[in-house]
Amino acid sequence: AFAFELLDGDVRVRNESYADPTAHEYRVRIRDGVPHSCSCPADASGDGPCKHRVAVAIRPQVLELAVQMRVVADGGSTSSGDDDTTDLPCECEQLSETLPCWNCVDAGRRDLSE
Structure with a gap:
């Protein structure tokens, strides 16, 4: 099972299935609303996206929060559009x-x- 933590517009993905989950934490970088790269060895050597990037991509709520966090961290603002x-x-x-x-x-x- 994966655990997610927001990091300045990126996402830390931790694989909780291991005895020492902290040794299996990787940073997934989000660019233009897409999981762009990961700090894991598999992402650097593989042909396609690693399992950490896929884990973020299939969780739209995690991805959206990461994108919103980047906008706020960059000095922008977020709006849901329904604040009356x-x-x-x-x-x-x-x-x-x-x-x-x-x-x-x-x-x-x-x-x-x-």
């Missing part, structure tokens, strides 16, 4: 002068460094 919430009103007056309220931070009207 409105900004909450400012509550800064109820707080100390040094910190903005969370509503303003969340809406982008102020940031925590102000």
